[in-house]
Amino acid sequence: MESVVVLGAAGRVGDAAARAFTADGWRVKGVARNAKTSVIAPGVEPVRADAFDRASLIEACRGADVIVNALNPLYTEWTEKVMPMAENVIAAAKAVGATHMLPGNVYNFGYDISVGTTEEAPEIASTEKAEIRIAMEALFRREAEQNGVRTVVLRAGDFYGGTKPQSWLDLIILARLGKNIFTWGGPMDIPHAFAYLPDLGRAFVALAGKRRELGTFERFHFAGHTLSGNEMKAATEAAVGRRLRSATVPWIALRAAGLFSPMMREVVRMSYLWRTPHSLDGGKLQRLVGDLTVTDPVDALRQAIADLDLDHGRRMAA
Secondary structure, three states: OOEEEEEOOOOHHHHHHHHHHHHOOOEEEEEEOOOOOOOOOOOOEEEEOOOOOHHHHHHHOOOOOEEEEOOOOOHHHHHHHHHHHHHHHHHHHHHHOOEEEEEEOHHHHHHHOOOOEOOOOOOOOOOHHHHHHHHHHHHHHHHHHHHOOOEEEEEOOEEEOOOOOOOHHHHHHOOOHHHOEEEEOOOOOOOEEEEEHHHHHHHHHHHHOOHHHOOOEEEEEOOOEEEOHHHHHHHHHHHHOOOOEEEEOOHHHHHHHOOOOHHHHHHHHOHHHHOOOOOEOOHHHHHHHOOOOOOOHHHHHHHHHHHOOOOHHHHHHO
């Protein structure tokens, strides 16, 4: 039985990956600072370790064939935390001889991201977040080229669904679903890249199964769902069986709030993604692993709404 260690297993991506590997028959260890069975997916062995303690992280990863690096500090803590965590994770992968897998995002392509973005598109540090992500992947590439530590990046759009909250879907888009309000971050006709987390988790499993066929540093794109605001609103309406009113994110008010709130300031800085048409080309991944199961958006939204109880107000009134 092959073994995977999921770092950040209590978070959104880590939880989805842990569930997918478990369903595929892998031995799965879920690592978190306060790992316990109440926050780790069923069937996953909880392991407590601190990503800033290299020795404990290496010990937690002993015996792993694959390490899924789903660590993700708060937006406001990226500058001081992302690179130290990355250095410790790649040191652990090197120490135990495991393949390192990283959930990537679209930040690397900066303001020039476009529809059909491929793995070879130029990386542009338009924002501090992009600069950090580019630097992190550059570190992993160096370790791959100089020390043979394999890293596989699977890049995806905005995450949604799964069993954990704190995505754009529950915080903004469907935060007022119980009041029949759908909120979008930009013009309703602009396509936006999304990844339904259970689908992304299965993609990690499929890619892990092909890791021995790969070079020491590889990047893939998960196409997921590309949806405009109009399309996501229509899919949500089909999922809940009723019409919704449209609302927009009050970016001017959020910019003002950013004068006092570091978190709001960071959110506003990435708002260009709601004004810039973009999607990810998943052709390279498909050529390697074949056709992946991608949940229909209506079904994905229906399940996400149920999993996170996003229609709570409506259900309570019924």
